[in-house]
Amino acid sequence: MNVLEIKNVNKSFKEKQILKNLSFQFYTGEINAIFGRNGSGKSTLLKLIYGTLKSDSIEIRINGEFIKESKVILDNRIGYLPQKDFLPKRLKVSEIIFMYFNDEDKQDKIFYAPRITNIQNRKIWELSLGERRYLEIILLGNLNHNFLLLDEPFSMVEPLFIEIIKDFLNNIKETKGIILTDHYYEDAMQIANKIFLIKEGDKINIHDKNDLVYHGYLSH
Numbered sequence: 001m002n003v004l005e006i007k008n009v010n011k012s013f014k015e016k017q018i019l020k021n022l023s024f025q026f027y028t029g030e031i032n033a034i035f036g037r038n039g040s041g042k043s044t045l046l047k048l049i050y051g052t053l054k055s056d057s058i059e060i061r062i063n064g065e066f067i068k069e070s071k072v073i074l075d076n077r078i079g080y081l082p083q084k085d086f087l088p089k090r091l092k093v094s095e096i097i098f099m100y101f102n103d104e105d106k107q108d109k110i111f112y113a114p115r116i117t118n119i120q121n122r123k124i125w126e127l128s129l130g131e132r133r134y135l136e137i138i139l140l141g142n143l144n145h146n147f148l149l150l151d152e153p154f155s156m157v158e159p160l161f162i163e164i165i166k167d168f169l170n171n172i173k174e175t176k177g178i179i180l181t182d183h184y185y186e187d188a189m190q191i192a193n194k195i196f197l198i199k200e201g202d203k204i205n206i207h208d209k210n211d212l213v214y215h216g217y218l219s220h
């Protein structure tokens, strides 16, 4: 089992402190859902962990080993699905699969993943938003990271695809720790082992939907 420890995360934009001294422990085998109202700092937190945004302070350790935030991408043990699409638009789905994976077994695994066969000859720009999101998740999830940060994996995705993504995440969590943030809270809660809410810069542990109502994320 691997553990990703994040400590003392602080981030301000101008005078406004968005994240206040947050700490987390994420384990292989677990899906962690992070909720929060618009602008509460969820995407910011994931960017700070991945190192694409400079923190005011952050300590990152995997299995006790300290990793500088600027080295997280090179270290290659943490993967990141950004909120915005990132695949080259002019390439075909099949070309992207070959670009990501050399190994033939891995390539086959992707080609035979649900719904991929149907879209393999299309170019990325020809895919719908949901199809593109689904492909991004299947690609990232099949890479060899120990931890996966997913910024809104369900957004713009139709219900049938969401079910496939949930099954997929449940399968890959055997070898990965997953940290996801999304406003599709019911889908996220169905697969999450641990749930957190970011509110006014602080982390709140959530046990059920009532807690989300109590802390003002849901109205009822």
Ligand SMILES: Nc1ncnc2c1ncn2[C@@H]1O[C@H](COP(=O)(O)OP(=O)(O)OP(=O)(O)O)[C@@H](O)[C@H]1O
Residues within 6 Å of the ligand: 013, 018, 036, 037, 038, 039, 040, 041, 042, 043, 044, 045
């Ligand atoms: N580069 C930036 N410069 C200045 N302010 C920023 C920057 N990035 C984010 N912010 C601000 O930080 C706050 C947190 O933004 P963030 O995108 O992390 O929120 P979020 O919880 O992911 O929101 P949403 O649910 O809408 O995606 C917002 O008020 C946002 O305007």
